[in-house]
Amino acid sequence: MEKMLKQDEIDALFQAARTTTPAAVEDLDRSTSVVPYNFNRAGQISNEQLRAISMLNDLFARNLTHNLAAWLRCKFQVNLVSAEQIPFNEFLMRIPEISYVSSVRLEPLGALSVLQLDLALAPPIIDLLLGGEGREGPLRELTDIEEAILGSVVEIICRELTAAWQSVGLSFNFERRQMQTQVARIMSVTEKTLCLSFEVRMPQGSGLLNLAFPAVVANTILRRLTSDWGRHRRHAPETRASLETAARKISFGGCLQLPPVRLPACEIQNLSPGSVLRLNLSAAVPAEWRVGGQYLAPAEPVRHGAHRAARIQAPQEEPRT
Template identity: 70%
Template sequence: MEKMLKQDEIDALFEAARAQSAAESEGATAQPEVKARVVPFSFSTAGQISNDQLRAISILNDLFARNLTHNLAAWLRTRFHVSLVSAEQIPFNDFLLRIPEVNYMAAVRLEPLGVLSVIQMEMGLVPPIIDLLLGGEGREGALRELTDIEESILASVVEIVCRELSMAWQPVGLSFNFERRQMQTQAARIMPVNEKTLCLSFEIRMPHGSGLLNLAFPAVVANTVLRRLTSDWGKSRRHAPEVRARMETSSKKIAFGASLQLPSVRVPLKTIETMEPGTVIRFNVPSGTAPEWRVGGQLLATAEAIRQGTRRAARMERRKEEVEA
């Protein structure tokens, strides 16, 4: 026996079906709530050099490492290898905390900026270098303070390091000038302890010794180097041949304003004030002077005004190069 539904029961079923369909539709279109991620900001990291910028500086100093390897090896007459091991940006105070108590540190002036930077050499490298320069075999020695004579000998090595730095950094226009040795207690006077520095570390290996050569530059030097490196790389950038071809094809569709005119002349103001219809104004130009064809305000050629059909036209006579010759 079939059940007969009343009208109010049919309406209730339709209402229930519509409510279920609306709920499913809202569930399908609802988006999960996105919560904003809040990260604390540290002002000490503002202006930090990016990894790409450090990579560019590393490429520049790889050249210095190779040149110093060849030149000092020839000068000391022994195996000598220099390699860049790290490039980072740290406060100058952190750089000072890494320096051992017995060390060799020197101030170097960077021109034309006129700022001081620091070169620090581990003392494990000093005895073999001095022994080689005094005619020995480059044997290791005790870690101690240098005598005045040893300090003068090592100063000549630091001058060679500065010379090679100047050669490697020549593309950015900076030169390194050795000034004097600095004791660790005097190093804080070279630059503020909170100054951000670009710290470069080079590992030096010799037959009877090894150690690090550390360089610390103030932030103004790092910014100058990055700005000039970016500028130089931008100038040297070249587009692919197919890109250049597309650019040339598109540029040929650009329209420029052009005019055929007499050369520029100077007319007295009195003549302009007394002008009337029919007045003849004399230009200080010979009667045989050909009009100039200018495009975008630039002279391209001399030409003669002609008619081509119902249009005005210009027939080129001599190009700009011929006119100026």
């Protein structure tokens, strides 16, 4: 059964609406701060995650620098350039027309990532591995033998990636080289990927090493990195012992001095050779032994053989002046 309102009840409802609505809207405007939301920034890497990614990839760059330099017997430098999230089609647009692109399987996720290496690095690397001096060559497609040699270099890169990223439990396994027409089939062109760029420098050439991870891998990596980064870790006992041993060898400046006193400026101004300056200190007040400017203990000057020395008394708090 419907409830019928009387005319006075209807008038009361309208009156209440007229009197409360402006005030309520004013309170809402005063207490609520509306900020436009940019959906293009959804899922972007935070500063905390970026620091964790940079730490892991700096480790990968150092390890790859040392191992490839020893293997190639030449100066070899790898540096992390950038870490960003971009759509896969934007990553594809950055790949040069002549380039070495391969697929890398990440276990245990079973996902595929893309590794791209500038072919400007191929001639000096191949020349070094064939016994040459690492001469620079023209930019061209690789022969079957050259592709097999460069594939062994990519396997080393994957091995160092596995070693550096073992904290997130991922293993990088080199599959095969992909042609330009096949790369777009590895993942959706609209998928947001985690792109890592490294600069590779050699005496006879330089180029970029780029890695693109799909969203499922990027999310797993970022989640595990964030949890590991935020967790407080204590150094292992052997690490603490090594740090303590190294700290004991640090040298600090030490001195034996009288406690500080306040003197009139006129007495300091009238000083001359042979003058006696009264410090207003009792003869029973001990000197202070300070190391690195910090008070440690009272001490008294003594002689130890042919050298001056300080005999430390019982340590105590620094006297107030």
